[in-house]
Amino acid sequence: xxxxxxxxxAVAKREWRAYxxxxxxxxxxxxxLMLAGFFTFSLAQFYEAGQADLSGFFQWxxxxxxxxxxxxxxxxxxxERRSGTIELLFTVSVTPLQALLGKFIAAWLFMLLALVLTFxxxxxxxxxxxxxxxxxxxxxxxxxxxxxAYIAAGMFxxxxxxxxxxxxxxxxxxxxxxxxxxxxPVTDLLSRWAPMWLVxxxxxxxxxxxxxxxxxxVIDLRDLAYFASVIVFMxxxxxxxxxxxxxx
Amino acid sequence: xxxxxxxxxxxxxxxxxxxxSFEVGKGTVLGFLGPNGAGKTTTxxxxxxxxxxxxxxxxxKGIDVAVDPVSAQKSIGYMPETTPLYEDMTVSxxxxxxxEVRGFSxxxxxxxxxxxxxxCFLGPVRNQGIDTLSKGYxxxxxxxxxxxxxxxxxxxxxxxxxxxPNQKQVVREMIREMASERVVMLSxxxxxxxxxxxxxxxxxxxxxxxxxxxxxxxxxxxxxxxAVTLRAEGGGVAETLGKLPAVEKVQVxxxxxxxxxxxxxxxxxxxxxxxxxxxxxxxxxxxxxEGRLDDVFRQITATEDTKKKEAA
Ligand SMILES: Nc1ncnc2c1ncn2[C@@H]1O[C@H](COP(=O)(O)OP(=O)(O)OP(=O)(O)O)[C@@H](O)[C@H]1O
Ligand SMILES: [Mg+2]
Numbered sequence: 001x002x003x004x005x006x007x008x009x010a011v012a013k014r015e016w017r018a019y020x021x022x023x024x025x026x027x028x029x030x031x032x033l034m035l036a037g038f039f040t041f042s043l044a045q046f047y048e049a050g051q052a053d054l055s056g057f058f059q060w061x062x063x064x065x066x067x068x069x070x071x072x073x074x075x076x077x078x079x080e081r082r083s084g085t086i087e088l089l090f091t092v093s094v095t096p097l098q099a100l101l102g103k104f105i106a107a108w109l110f111m112l113l114a115l116v117l118t119f120x121x122x123x124x125x126x127x128x129x130x131x132x133x134x135x136x137x138x139x140x141x142x143x144x145x146x147x148x149a150y151i152a153a154g155m156f157x158x159x160x161x162x163x164x165x166x167x168x169x170x171x172x173x174x175x176x177x178x179x180x181x182x183x184x185p186v187t188d189l190l191s192r193w194a195p196m197w198l199v200x201x202x203x204x205x206x207x208x209x210x211x212x213x214x215x216x217x218v219i220d221l222r223d224l225a226y227f228a229s230v231i232v233f234m235x236x237x238x239x240x241x242x243x244x245x246x247x248x
Numbered sequence: 249x250x251x252x253x254x255x256x257x258x259x260x261x262x263x264x265x266x267x268x269s270f271e272v273g274k275g276t277v278l279g280f281l282g283p284n285g286a287g288k289t290t291t292x293x294x295x296x297x298x299x300x301x302x303x304x305x306x307x308x309k310g311i312d313v314a315v316d317p318v319s320a321q322k323s324i325g326y327m328p329e330t331t332p333l334y335e336d337m338t339v340s341x342x343x344x345x346x347x348e349v350r351g352f353s354x355x356x357x358x359x360x361x362x363x364x365x366x367x368c369f370l371g372p373v374r375n376q377g378i379d380t381l382s383k384g385y386x387x388x389x390x391x392x393x394x395x396x397x398x399x400x401x402x403x404x405x406x407x408x409x410x411x412x413p414n415q416k417q418v419v420r421e422m423i424r425e426m427a428s429e430r431v432v433m434l435s436x437x438x439x440x441x442x443x444x445x446x447x448x449x450x451x452x453x454x455x456x457x458x459x460x461x462x463x464x465x466x467x468x469x470x471x472x473x474x475a476v477t478l479r480a481e482g483g484g485v486a487e488t489l490g491k492l493p494a495v496e497k498v499q500v501x502x503x504x505x506x507x508x509x510x511x512x513x514x515x516x517x518x519x520x521x522x523x524x525x526x527x528x529x530x531x532x533x534x535x536x537x538e539g540r541l542d543d544v545f546r547q548i549t550a551t552e553d554t555k556k557k558e559a560a
Contacts, residue, residue, distance in 0.1 A: 006351060017337075085334055086332075088333075092321060
């Protein structure tokens with residue numbers, strides 16, 4: 001294994017353990033599953049709708065992630081900076097890029113694990129009817145990518161500050177913007193007074209159109225590229241912040 | 249192995265390090281001294297590659313640390329002043345993590361961790377959570393972390409701060425033993441430590457190097473260096489000694505003893521003894537001062553402070 005990959009792995013392993021060595025992981029997973037179930041079964045009236053369709057399940061994920069992912073991501077850098085361990089991390093031959101990739105991978109995998117644990121929902125759908133397997137897959141794919149994008153954004157705000165609360169709030173605001181920028185009620189409102197190109201421009205930042213396409217079972221390379229570019233951009237921004245602010 | 253050239257570091261309007269230069273080679277234990285806020289930690293951070301200098305360069309084994317910190321850090325073991333540790337890990341878990349990041353895996357990793365645990369006497373706490381360690385054990389854990397990859401250069405920011413006397417001794421032994429093949433640069437406020445282990449001492453004050461010498465030679469800068477303290481019975485001891493050509497001044501202590509300060513660079517013990525014999529004094533106690541690092545430290549850094557006051 002080459003050296004850079006080894007550094008990334010070591011950091012990822014540490015972060016992964018840090019989740020599970022504390023109650024954070026368990027509390028988070030339980031709350032996530034409970035909320036996901038609550039939204040799906042009571043708000044979206046999964047049973048009553050009578051259709052074996054998972055849109056009632058996936059449609060809530062952007063909102064759930066908006067609140068929960070920042071809670072997973074907020075400590076990633078803020079804690080390192082508060083406790084001073086960043087001084088250790090950045091003097092043992094690890095580059096900021098390697099460290100942030102390691103942390104990103106750990107946090108993303110953690111979210112994916114939580115997501116995988118919702119498997120009972122599609123199983124229920126299969127039990128109730130015969131949903132389209134491809135749609136379930138692309139729905140999960142979209143949700144996984146969405147989680148990655150939120151993690152990357154949360155990691156960016158975490159690098160900005162030593163304070164986890166501030167990091168959390170900033171991440172929620174970014175998440176809210178990325179949801180609402182393309183949310184039809186908001187774009188409709190915006191289009192009443194703003195020129196169309198501006199509305200479209202703002203909307204093109206949004207998760208929603210890309211996420212919804214995947215929910216419908218349409219796997220378009222452009223949507224995948226959108227999520228990838230949000231992630232890469234946020235990771236890059238994090239790296240810039242780290243390089244300029246490590247020295248407190 | 250370390251070469252610092254005209255290091256400057258500004259924090260906003262404040263200049264924390266102001267043109268520090270030094271060069272250290274293998275086998276040196278360099279003690280970094282100075283009052284609080286002098287810029288010791290800031291300088292060490294720049295050498296470690298954590299903090300980029302505002303200007304100036306540090307070379308570690310010929311590598312410019314600001315340009316390629318990762319390569320430079322391969323030869324450096326660094327213990328920060330605040331002994332930061334991952335609170336959520338155990339001692340051995342933490343050391344394993346650092347060993348992995350340092351590029352070791354499997355059995356190699358484990359044996360290095362075991363060795364570091366042994367060297368820093370961490371056996372009793374190896375499976376304890378770091379958040380429950382006492383200060384001294386935190387200190388040692390952080391020290392152990394610096395040894396994992398057998399670095400050629402150790403940067404230790406106040407390594408014995410908070411250790412009990414036994415452990416202080418152990419750590420000093422360890423530093424001395426390791427230094428033969430390496431460079432150790434440490435900062436400390438304990439001057440006896442400097443005398444005990446450092447082969448060279450740099451005193452900085454207000455971000456500037458104000459003295460750079462061996463501890464032994466630094467001591468000779470003390471005004472008390474070679475001063476003679478004696479208890480003698482006879483007539484006019486103080487006056488007679490005050491008239492000797494090599495004597496700067498004479499001071500009579502409350503208990504009747506007389507302290508004779510030599511002019512700079514002069515040694516006066518023999519002369520005093522000869523005078524005492526000639527005058528038939530009964531000398532009951534005589535001692536030649538070797539000079540104390542404390543005094544030199546105070547002399548040098550206090551003058552800096554007063555200079556600053558005058559400037560303000
Ligand atoms: N990140 C920072 N931001 C602003 N000022 C800083 C920062 N780090 C250090 N300083 C200032 O730089 C000066 C030198 O600090 P430094 O920590 O190097 O001192 P020191 O010699 O290690 O002191 P001590 O003996 O107390 O450890 C101090 O005036 C300090 O307040
Ligand atoms: Mg300091």
